[in-house]
Amino acid sequence: MSGTVYVVGVGPGHPDQITPEALAAIGAATALLGYGPYLDRLVLGPGQERVASDNREELDRAREALDRAAAGETVCVVSGGDPGVFAMAAAVCEAIDTDGERYGAVNLTVVPGISAMLAVAARVGAPLGHDFCVMSLSNNLKPWTVITDRLRAAARAGFALALYNPISRARPWQLGEALDLLRGDLGGETVVVFGRAVGRPDERVRISTIAAARPERADMATCVIIGTAQTRRVARDGQPDIVYTPRFHREPS
Numbered sequence: 002m003s004g005t006v007y008v009v010g011v012g013p014g015h016p017d018q019i020t021p022e023a024l025a026a027i028g029a030a031t032a033l034l035g036y037g038p039y040l041d042r043l044v045l046g047p048g049q050e051r052v053a054s055d056n057r058e059e060l061d062r063a064r065e066a067l068d069r070a071a072a073g074e075t076v077c078v079v080s081g082g083d084p085g086v087f088a089m090a091a092a093v094c095e096a097i098d099t100d101g102e103r104y105g106a107v108n109l110t111v112v113p114g115i116s117a118m119l120a121v122a123a124r125v126g127a128p129l130g131h132d133f134c135v136m137s138l139s140n141n142l143k144p145w146t147v148i149t150d151r152l153r154a155a156a157r158a159g160f161a162l163a164l165y166n167p168i169s170r171a172r173p174w175q176l177g178e179a180l181d182l183l184r185g186d187l188g189g190e191t192v193v194v195f196g197r198a199v200g201r202p203d204e205r206v207r208i209s210t211i212a213a214a215r216p217e218r219a220d221m222a223t224c225v226i227i228g229t230a231q232t233r234r235v236a237r238d239g240q241p242d243i244v245y246t247p248r249f250h251r252e253p254s
């Protein structure tokens with residue numbers, strides 16, 4: 002009899018932001034597979050195996066989970082945030098798609114999680130309150146020209162942008178180039194939010210204009226939200242500023 006693969010999102014980092022459904026799936030698994038730092042957030046029971054692998058080995062990890070489940074185990078593949086947003090759920094689906102004979106009978110349950118953009122947006126108010134677009138700035142899995150074309154199309158169409166994977170040691174220039182090209186399409190006063198490690202002890206959230214936004218404010222634990230012409234930053238008395246995009250669209254006068 003076939004076992005089960007749970008693909009679980011453990012949220013952006015704060016233990017209170019893991020859902021009860023995710024905790025139940027984690028508790029039911031005999032083995033937990035994932036990137037080491039995500040597994041480090043979990044407290045495993047005595048009978049539970051920890052199978053850590055590098056973040057660049059997603060398809061191998063997916064196949065290992067499916068092989069174990071095909072042999073009758075209940076296993077859990079762990080992602081940060083939501084598992085369907087630039088994470089493991091697509092890799093597991095792809096492995097099933099490419100090897101249907103082997104994995105066709107495996108039970109698959111994808112358990113959603115709180116994605117980083119939602120945690121960052123909540124910290125400052127509601128910058129994603131109207132239509133928005135989500136992109137990864139990593140050109141490891143798609144050409145840079147595809148990214149720049151999509152960025153400009155989204156900005157020109159009036160979408161707010163939530164940018165994942167904005168910068169890393171191996172990809173140091175992409176965020177700077179993205180900000181430069183967006184400055185050309187958006188007004189310089191457009192609001193930008195840099196949300197770093199939100200929900201973790203080393204959280205840092207900064208609000209800026211796109212004219213003043215610098216790529217050095219981001220690292221690989223940062224999600225960058227770029228507002229629209231309608232997005233507002235509101236100063237308050239003795240309270241942190243809020244940023245929101247109104248629910249009602251008004252044509253610029």
Ligand SMILES: C[S@@+](CC[C@H](N)C(=O)[O-])C[C@H]1O[C@@H](n2cnc3c(N)ncnc32)[C@H](O)[C@@H]1O
Nearest residue numbers: 013082083086088116117165166198199223224
């Ligand atoms: C491989 S993607 C995984 C996204 C994840 N599945 C999600 O839904 O949040 C990793 C990127 O998520 C963003 N990220 C993850 N955790 C974050 C946090 N706590 N605060 C801000 N951004 C975060 C960063 O942009 C990071 O480079």
